[in-house]
Amino acid sequence: MIERVTAEIWKTGGQDKYGNPLPDTFAAAVPGCLLAPEKSTIDLRAAVTVTTGGAVYLPPGSYIPSNGDKIVMDATRWTVTGAPNVWQLGIEVPVKRIT
Numbered sequence: 219m220i221e222r223v224t225a226e227i228w229k230t231g232g233q234d235k236y237g238n239p240l241p242d243t244f245a246a247a248v249p250g251c252l253l254a255p256e257k258s259t260i261d262l263r264a265a266v267t268v269t270t271g272g273a274v275y276l277p278p279g280s281y282i283p284s285n286g287d288k289i290v291m292d293a294t295r296w297t298v299t300g301a302p303n304v305w306q307l308g309i310e311v312p313v314k315r316i317t
Contacts, residue, residue: 225251225274227281228288242288246281253291268317272296276309283311 231240255272296313
């Protein structure tokens with residue numbers, strides 16, 4: 219059985235006038251979400267980084283995150299990488315994670 223989880227959506231804080239990052243702010247908690255990760259890629263050049271893409275599926279009528287916002291699911295932080303697709307059965311949000 220597929221387990222649905224609650225996703226926390228955090229609005230990106232942007233930057234101040236000096237280009238320093240501002241803190242993210244909590245926007246919404248959305249229950250009943252699914253994560254569909256894709257395969258990961260590994261970069262071994264300067265430091266080992268692993269990039270994983272995927273999609274988060276939110277129920278219909280949920281808060282819609284913007285590009286650059288963060289989605290936290292099961293203590294894993296994903297960054298929204300594009301415009302969400304709003305479908306009749308829910309919202310598909312493209313995400314990626316770099317570790």
